[in-house]
Amino acid sequence: MFGLELLKKGVIWRVGNGKQIKIWRHAWLPKPHSLRPGKSKRPCRLKWVHQLIDEETRSWKEDLLRRFFHQFGVEEIMKLKIPGQEREDMTAWYYEKTGMFTVRSAYHLGVKMKELEEGQTSCSANPDGARPAWKKLWKLPVPHKVCIFAWKLIHGGLATKYNKHKRKIVQDGVCDLCGSFVESEHHAVVSCDHAASLREAMRKIWELPSEANLTFSGPEWLLLLIDREKPEVAARLLLILWRAWFVRNELTHGGRWIPMERSISFLSSYWDTLVNIKLGGPDDLNGKAPVQRSLPPTVRQAPAKCSWKAPEIGWIKINVDGAFSEASGEAGIGVIIRNHLGQVILSAWKYIDGGGSAEKVEALACREGLTLAADWSPSPAIVESDCAAVIKYLTSPESQRSPSTFIIQEALEEAGKLPAVKFRHESRVQNGVAHELAHMAKRLRHSAVWRERVPDCVEQLYAQDVNSSII
Numbered sequence: 009m010f011g012l013e014l015l016k017k018g019v020i021w022r023v024g025n026g027k028q029i030k031i032w033r034h035a036w037l038p039k040p041h042s043l044r045p046g047k048s049k050r051p052c053r054l055k056w057v058h059q060l061i062d063e064e065t066r067s068w069k070e071d072l073l074r075r076f077f078h079q080f081g082v083e084e085i086m087k088l089k090i091p092g093q094e095r096e097d098m099t100a101w102y103y104e105k106t107g108m109f110t111v112r113s114a115y116h117l118g119v120k121m122k123e124l125e126e127g128q129t130s131c132s133a134n135p136d137g138a139r140p141a142w143k144k145l146w147k148l149p150v151p152h153k154v155c156i157f158a159w160k161l162i163h164g165g166l167a168t169k170y171n172k173h174k175r176k177i178v179q180d181g182v183c184d185l186c187g188s189f190v191e192s193e194h195h196a197v198v199s200c201d202h203a204a205s206l207r208e209a210m211r212k213i214w215e216l217p218s219e220a221n222l223t224f225s226g227p228e229w230l231l232l233l234i235d236r237e238k239p240e241v242a243a244r245l246l247l248i249l250w251r252a253w254f255v256r257n258e259l260t261h262g263g264r265w266i267p268m269e270r271s272i273s274f275l276s277s278y279w280d281t282l283v284n285i286k287l288g289g290p291d292d293l294n295g296k297a298p299v300q301r302s303l304p305p306t307v308r309q310a311p312a313k314c315s316w317k318a319p320e321i322g323w324i325k326i327n328v329d330g331a332f333s334e335a336s337g338e339a340g341i342g343v344i345i346r347n348h349l350g351q352v353i354l355s356a357w358k359y360i361d362g363g364g365s366a367e368k369v370e371a372l373a374c375r376e377g378l379t380l381a382a383d384w385s386p387s388p389a390i391v392e393s394d395c396a397a398v399i400k401y402l403t404s405p406e407s408q409r410s411p412s413t414f415i416i417q418e419a420l421e422e423a424g425k426l427p428a429v430k431f432r433h434e435s436r437v438q439n440g441v442a443h444e445l446a447h448m449a450k451r452l453r454h455s456a457v458w459r460e461r462v463p464d465c466v467e468q469l470y471a472q473d474v475n476s477s478i479i
């Protein structure tokens with residue numbers, strides 16, 4: 009795949025006012041594989057994305073989404089925040105964080121697509137080479153029920169829509185979750201949107217087989233994969249597939265949707281439990297290697313010594329930070345604005361439910377800091393964040409079309425209300441107070457703006473800043 013065709017695969021719309029984006033034809037959902045919503049749940053006459061947006065509240069019309077989109081699609085759309093003011097939609101390149109097209113990422117995408125195409129034919133040539141793999145499967149460090157699930161999966165024994173259709177139990181074999189494809193075993197636990205997204209999220213914390221190795225290469229694709237991979241890697245993959253099947257069943261049978269965040273935290277803690285059992289359990293005596301701890305222990309770092317620098321006379325300094333939890337989707341932002349003597353002009357923190365991503369939350373923190381400064385102080389300002397990407401976007405906005413692009417635009421408009429603004433990337437050490445405020449907001453689910461003082465929990469950090477900046 010080359011040229012224009014390839015380019016089309018990687019272009020995504022960023023939703024501004026939604027007037028240029030066709031709901032069912034354009035790519036506008038940042039999810040792996042298709043970037044498009046699947047087929048609608050029921051016949052739908054709506055054509056444009058703006059028809060799904062409530063102009064007054066500048067939010068999604070959730071009832072419409074629920075009527076026409078499958079559950080997973082609704083979740084993904086709700087994560088996209090509509091800009092507070094009318095903005096033109098824009099296109100961006102999905103495969104770079106900045107949203108700008110690069111030859112390098114297009115090349116990688118081309119290679120990946122080729123691998124996916126080839127992967128579908130190359131492995132099936134050798135279906136019998138995998139016999140010893142069965143032994144390996146039963147020895148994987150997962151509960152027996154998970155091995156049985158894998159065994160059924162390989163033998164085509166799960167109650168998928170395709171299997172039910174074959175036995176004439178249901179009318180068609182189409183997947184109820186995405187509405188787009190026949191629900192085979194492979195589709196249900198690997199390629200359906202919800203399964204692919206869960207895997208993508210888990211990939212950030214676990215080592216997993218590459219996506220090219222997860223294509224359907226014949227009924228024994230999973231067995232061949234187990235044979236190739238390290239036991240821990242194969243075990244974690246099985247747990248993810250098993251969970252995807254559970255999520256699918258809960259929705260199909262119980263009508264209960266389990267958000268992805270719940271699955272992420274379930275899997276992480278389940279694995280930790282397995283590791284602990286394995287480390288201390290009788291299996292050790294059988295000569296099985298204990299499973300390595302997959303997640304580094306969470307070490308709460310003691311606040312480092314701050315070396316915050318006061319701005320020049322006449323300037324203010326806005327320190328901002330964001331805190332985001334991948335597992336719950338919850339976020340907090342922290343802002344502290346100080347003058348050249350280190351005196352607090354204001355401190356603020358804000359809880360955000362559904363922050364989207366760590367980077368978006370950092371961008372929101374910058375916007376909040378600038379909005380507050382524009383409201384409360386007429387002075388020129390320096391904005392400091394420890395997020396290098398967001399500072400780069402703010403200093404050269406024309407060379408980014410990132411997922412935070414509309415937040416960046418809004419932040420710059422707020423900056424335009426101040427006499428002058430400089431943006432600076434600083435280390436977290438220099439940004440300690442904002443960092444603590446952001447975490448406090450997230451932890452307590454609380455928001456507030458305080459003038460001329462800081463809350464007790466950052467009092468000590470604040471005092472250190474003042475001391476170090478004056479010496």
Ligand SMILES: [Zn+2]
Pocket residue numbers: 183184185186187188189191195199200201
């Ligand atoms: Zn599906």
